[in-house]
Every structure is written in structure tokens, then in C-alpha cells.
Amino acid sequence: MKTPASTSDDEALGSDALARRAWDWLRLLTSREASEADVQQFRQWVQSSAAHQAAYREAKALWDTLKPSAGLVASAQPGLVAGYVGAQRNRARTRRAFLGTAMACAGVAGVALVYPPLGLWPAASEWGADDRTAAGEQRTLALASGVEVTLNTRTSMRREVVDGHMAGVGLLAGEVAIDLQGERPFAVVAGAGRSTARAGGFEVRYVGERVCVTCIAGAVQVAHPSGARRLQAGQQLVYDTRTAGGIVGIDPEQASAWRRGMLIFRQARLADVIEEINRYRAGRVVLLNASAGDRPVSGHFRIAALDQAIEQLRYAFDLDVQSLVGGVVLLT
Template sequence: MTNVDPQLQARRDDIDARARQWLAHIYSGEITEQERAGFQDWLAASSEHRAAFQSLNELWTSLDRVPHIEDEPADPAARVPADAAKPARWREVLHRASSLRMAAGLIVAVTAVVALATLQMRSRAEQHLFTTQIGEIRELDLTDGSKLVLRADSAISSSMSSDERNVTIERGGAYFDVSRDETRPFVVSAGDIDVRVHGTAFDVLKGPSSVTVSVTHGHVTVSDLTKPRSVQLTGGQQLTVLANGEFGAVVEFDSQRVLGWREGRFSYRNARLEDIVADVNRYRIKKIVIEDEALADLRITTMFRAENVDQMLAGIAATEPVTIVHSAAAISIRRREQP
């Protein structure tokens, strides 16, 4: 018998539960455009998310093989058209399939699965989706007593039950002040990275090509579930895990500098230009674009406020081999041509 790592199994169970929640919500007729965008972010966050939803979604896809039933795309990312959320669509399908016992049976089966999933999730865990707009920083209180500050242009989902507390960062990041509960671990997932605690305070940022965890007090366990590998962090320590699973060195950090984003202040030391641009773009409608991929890894040390981005860019142009080009659509960072 193959032994499955308990952390890996817990992650799989959480993904399956989240897939059931999305399926039930999508066909409930109550999904909003904002939640629809959150679903797309959840699918894109991990191939495991997509596979779990696809597996559960096959019951609905099987309706395609019944005569006179409207065709639906098999791709789960495409299975969220506006009309799919309308109760009228269910009435139409039921009417057209009224003379087809097989179709009726399949519809009843799918409806039962969705209803059962919804009932199970309501009894097992309380689910929430939180988002922020461009430039918006939002303070939140979770039902377990934990508090968090959500970064601008971010999205997280939470699941609170009597056994565990789970938060998934779909986009962006947040600062967490976790209420201590030795009986229920608090787990923050960002891609393949899990941060597990019982009660402490820390910051998690899901960047373009890495996840950074900064602990202000207490201790946390950072795990890459694809390896598996874990690292313990205590207050004042920071760790960055690259998209390929490579763990960086554990370093000391200045909490005032790293967490300044909560007051609109940004400070970077030897940071990648791509990560700086991603942070800044959370506050801008007119985006900054790095046109030369080789510039993404350019290391920059800088400090500025959110309203002083133009000055920051001018400083980079003065000290690095780049040119800043303003247009109506965007601000482009290009490699400076040699004279």
C-alpha cells in the first residue's frame, strides 16, 4: 500500500472541496461577475484545480451525449457563460428533455450532486471570497477571530470549519494576524506553497514568479507540496520560493520596510524589476510594461510612495540601462540603445 503524505492528502481534499463549491455556485444562478473572475483565477492558479473541477464537471458534460440537449463546451474554463448561471436555462433543459427518461435521469443526477455538494460544504465549512480593486487596501475580520489586510488588486478565498482553517491566495497577497487555536491549524496556500501556523502574524505575497513569506512574530512552516520540502521561519525572518520550487535563503528583514505597502509606501532591496512593477501595477489603471524580458531580472534597490511612481521610474532610468517610454496605453520599460 502506498503511503500518502498527510499534508498532500489534506491539500487534495481541500482542492476537491473547493471544486465542489465552485460547481454548485456556478449552476446555482447566483454567481456574480466578480465571483466568476475569482473562479477563473482559481482555475489558472494550479493544474490541480483545473483537474479537480474537470473531473467533477464530467457529470454535466455527459448531457452532451443525450439527443436534443444543447451542446456545452467540455473545457471547464469555458463552462461559465452568462446564460449558464440563469435558472431559465435549467427550465429549458428540463422542458426539452421531458420525453427522454435517460436525459431526465442524468439531469436529476447532476442536480443531486450539486445539491449534495452544497449541503456538505455548508455543514463542513464556511466559505468566503474576498477581493480588492486597483488601489484598494482592505482590512478584514475572519470568523475565527483572525485579522488580515488584503493588498490592492488581490483575491483570496477562505474555508473555516470545526477542524481546520484554510485560506487560498488566488491573486496578490495579504498580511495575516492569526488567532491562536492549537486544535485547528491555519493554512495559507499560494500555488504549490503552503504556510501552516496555529497563531502568529506574517505576510504572504504571490508574485509573478515567486511566493514570499515574511514573519513578523511567532513561527510558521513553509512547505512546497510538490517536493515535499519544509522550512521553519520565526519572527523577523523571510523566505522566497521560486515558481520552480527552489527555496531561497532565509534572511532577516525590516518589517517597517517590507510591510510599508499597508500605508502606500514601497521599499525594495536588490529586488527583481518584474516584482516591483507587479506591485506598482496593483495601484494603477495605466499599467507599466517591461518590453524586454531580459530586464525582468534586473536587480533594483529603491524606496518611494505609491503616488511617486513617475519619480521612481525616472530614478531607475538614470541609474540603469533602461529607457522609460510613455504612451496613451501604457508606460513601457525598454532596454536603452547604446550610442
């Protein structure tokens, strides 16, 4: 990725051009191509004038406003929620007005300049990752004889080697699928639990504070502070740092649809569907129509064509769409 130009005539640029320059810097800093020299150049650019600082704050504030949950914003800044409701009634709101609201929200987020939200770059807990995927990226690794690990979108993991042998991985965030054909046990550590199998296949998803373990074939032993569980094919378990839920039966085809490039939903909440879509695409889809969040969604969507999925949801629920810079889409 090309380093954004940092010329002395930046001051002569209009506000829109400076905004694009700020977004270019965000994209570079979050890519795998940013060097230490790029970081130093960015610091010089952003500190060189008040106009640069304002442009970057505006871009950052837009991301910040999309990070907090509705409950956090409502409790910390009730006026902002009222502003969003008003915005639903006035759909002709300008981009500048939205960015003004975003800057107000930035105080709620309280995120430092070097730690933008929404996965703009990996969180501190993911810095020790050996392998990482970006939004929409999937990768399969042969870590040892008879051991394949597939990383889903926005996934960070650490490799665990014991006595010279690949013993497992530490899932820091995201989702992995494990396919085993050997005899050695292989483990996935995620949160407070450890899932181990010798053959077959299983998947582990670690998003937020919850870990979901799904057995696709064979059997998986899940060790957790609350007790051990054994999953058979077609069974799933969800746990957090303190408790583990009960074992439930699932449809393996739906659970593993992401490996075939699909997202399958059956009577899922629209708000949850949008959050899942956000994991796979750059930018952010924001549902401002709160009354539609609980409406059920059933359907098959291609990961490679999620903008089409957004259009389908728009028509299905009679929503209006406003597209902003940086892949941000507002549904009202």
C-alpha cells in the same frame, strides 16, 4: 461606473472616438459594477458593425502586446523584437504605428476576446474567490476572533471554513498578511504549500508560479511536497509546485512596507521594480530600453504616488516617457 453609450450614430464617430468607446467598455467589464445586462449590451455593441469590432480589437491588441515576456515574443515573432529596437532609435513613432505592432503581437498571445490579459478581469483560476482587490486597493478583514487578514493589491482569496470555524484562506493570487491573536491554528494555502500559525504574523505572496512566505512575528509551519519547514520571525521561504528553497533572513520592515503604503527597493533590478509597480497601478509601464533592465534601483516610493516614482526612474536612468491611453506608459 456608467455604461458606455451605444448609439446608432457610432458609425459617424472618428477612429479616436471609437477607440475611447472601446476603452470605456474594457473599463466597465473589468469593474465590479458590470451587470449581465451590461455584458449583453457590450456583445451587441461589438458585434453590430465592423468598425466596432476593429476598435475593440485595436484596444485589446494593445493589452495583448504587453502581456508576453520578452523571451516569448522573441521566440515566436523575432521581427517584433527588431521592431522594438528600431522604435528605441525612432522615438517619434506615432500611436497608430504602436497599435499596429500591438495587433501583430495579439497573435502571439492567443487570448480569446472574453479573456483579456494583464488582469483586465480575473483569470479563470480566480473565479471562485470570496474576496478580491483591484489594482492599488488594499483591504483588512476580521475573519474571526483574533484573526485579521489584509489583502494587498490584485489579490484573490477563498475562505476555508471547517466545522463552522474559520480555518484559513486559499490564496488564489496576490498577497495577504495574517495577524493572529487567538489560539486556533490558521492556515494559508497557496500553490503547492500550506502555511500554518497560531499566533504572531506572517505574509504570503503568490505571483506567477512562485509563493513567498515571510514570518513577521512568532513562527510559521510550511508544509510542501518536498518537505516541511519552520520559519521564525525575520525568516522567509520561496517555493513553487515542485521545489522549496532554503530559509533566508530578511528585513521585516522592507518585506511589510506595502502595509504602510510604501514600496522599498534595495539594489533591485529596474525591470523587477517596474513589474512591482505594475501590480499597484492600473494600466501598464513597459520598459522598451532592454539595456537598462539590469541596472540597480534603491529607493522608497509611495504607493499612492507611483506616477512620481516613474518620473524619478525616468530622470535617474535618462529614459524617455511616452504616455498612451489606458494608463500605458512606455519607457525608452
